Amino acid sequence: MKPEIDVAELKEIISHSPQKPSSLIAVLQDIQRKFHYLPPEAIKETSSALGVPLSQVYSVATFYSAFSLEPRGKHTCRICMGTACHIKGAPMALEQAEDQLGIKAGQTTPDLRFTLEVVNCVGACAMAPVVIIDEKYYGNVRVDKMKRYLDGVRDED
Numbered sequence: 001m002k003p004e005i006d007v008a009e010l011k012e013i014i015s016h017s018p019q020k021p022s023s024l025i026a027v028l029q030d031i032q033r034k035f036h037y038l039p040p041e042a043i044k045e046t047s048s049a050l051g052v053p054l055s056q057v058y059s060v061a062t063f064y065s066a067f068s069l070e071p072r073g074k075h076t077c078r079i080c081m082g083t084a085c086h087i088k089g090a091p092m093a094l095e096q097a098e099d100q101l102g103i104k105a106g107q108t109t110p111d112l113r114f115t116l117e118v119v120n121c122v123g124a125c126a127m128a129p130v131v132i133i134d135e136k137y138y139g140n141v142r143v144d145k146m147k148r149y150l151d152g153v154r155d156e157d
């Protein structure tokens with residue numbers, strides 16, 4: 001289910017940047033940060049406010065992985081499934097996260113709290129298995145730690 005978007009709030013966010021085509025990425029970043037995705041209303045409003053064709057806004061929005069056209073969770077949990085992490089037990093950490101959040105990798109919880117993703121080697125193999133929650137890296141993640149980290153994020157909210 002897509003969350004309701006407050007168009008007044010959207011316009012307010014867009015108004016913080018100079019109203020010209022070169023502000024496109026900055027505006028999309030601000031919207032992504034606020035709503036955790038780029039709602040269709042945001043694409044249209046950005047296009048008309050900055051004078052950038054809709055097709056160009058879509059092409060930027062789909063080119064950069066930092067942007068999402070689907071609602072994402074407030075928090076992102078990424079589990080590395082590179083070879084070193086896989087061998088050291090990442091599949092068990094993933095299973096724990098899936099059970100705990102009630103979703104599969106690539107999905108977002110219905111309450112939009114978490115998005116769970118599987119990623120390839122993040123270059124921290126010495127700490128395998130590695131989990132990244134929001135921007136924080138956790139190493140040597142076992143099932144019990146995985147549970148504790150996710151519970152910790154919930155408690156912080």
Ligand code: FES
Binds near residue numbers: 086122123125
């Ligand atoms: S395989 Fe996971 S960090 Fe390299």
